[in-house]
Amino acid sequence: MAVVIGVLALQGDVREHLAAVEQAGGVGVPVRTREEIARVDGLIIPGGESTTVGKLLDRFGLMEQVRSLPDEGKPIFGTCTGMILLAKTIEASDQPRIGVLDIAVRRNAFGRQVDSFEEDLPVEGVEGGPVRAVFIRAPYVTDVRPGVQVLAEVDGHPVMVREGNLLAAAFHPELTDDVRVHRLFIKMIEQAKKRRKA
Numbered sequence: 001m002a003v004v005i006g007v008l009a010l011q012g013d014v015r016e017h018l019a020a021v022e023q024a025g026g027v028g029v030p031v032r033t034r035e036e037i038a039r040v041d042g043l044i045i046p047g048g049e050s051t052t053v054g055k056l057l058d059r060f061g062l063m064e065q066v067r068s069l070p071d072e073g074k075p076i077f078g079t080c081t082g083m084i085l086l087a088k089t090i091e092a093s094d095q096p097r098i099g100v101l102d103i104a105v106r107r108n109a110f111g112r113q114v115d116s117f118e119e120d121l122p123v124e125g126v127e128g129g130p131v132r133a134v135f136i137r138a139p140y141v142t143d144v145r146p147g148v149q150v151l152a153e154v155d156g157h158p159v160m161v162r163e164g165n166l167l168a169a170a171f172h173p174e175l176t177d178d179v180r181v182h183r184l185f186i187k188m189i190e191q192a193k194k195r196r197k198a
């Protein structure tokens with residue numbers, strides 16, 4: 001049975017994630033309401049602007065529901081803005097957040113000069129060579145607490161991490177044709193689904 005992955009469709013590059021999910025062998029559905037979120041096996045939070053998306057999650061009454069997904073065996077994958085919203089600590093910010101992933105992040109961490117860049121990034125758990133990673137005003141991780149596994153780094157800064165049912169990347173795996181990172185997320189969901197049934 002294919003896994004159903006919701007892509008939070010409040011803002012950001014939703015369509016690209018839906019296409020990547022399908023190409024990776026999952027079923028992708030855009031989600032905006034509690035009813036839609038209740039039907040998915042896993043959730044992707046795409047890139048965008050994290051303050052806006054956090055406020056919208058609050059306004060639409062979705063924050064608590066999203067927060068409880070990982071404990072219900074429904075993994076979440078946050079990219080860029082999604083990584084920021086998953087983090088428990090956001091440097092110098094009290095913006096609304098999901099706040100379940102035990103890391104600290106710095107927004108726009110790579111600075112103005114390198115606003116956006118691409119890099120061939122080796123990712124732990126992804127076989128067959130490095131992933132072409134696109135960074136757009138990306139955050140990086142400034143603190144990783146016990147239980148969090150670092151899967152990729154740029155200049156010694158973690159840019160992809162996993163903690164249990166949570167996956168987060170500072171870059172945009174949906175913007176290339178390479179869907180190996182989405183496959184990794186699908187594998188996480190399949191394992192979580194099996195445990196849910198056991």
Ligand code: GLN
Nearest residue numbers: 047048049050080081137
């Ligand atoms: N800089 C944005 C933020 O802080 C994230 C950029 C992105 O998602 N591409 O939310």
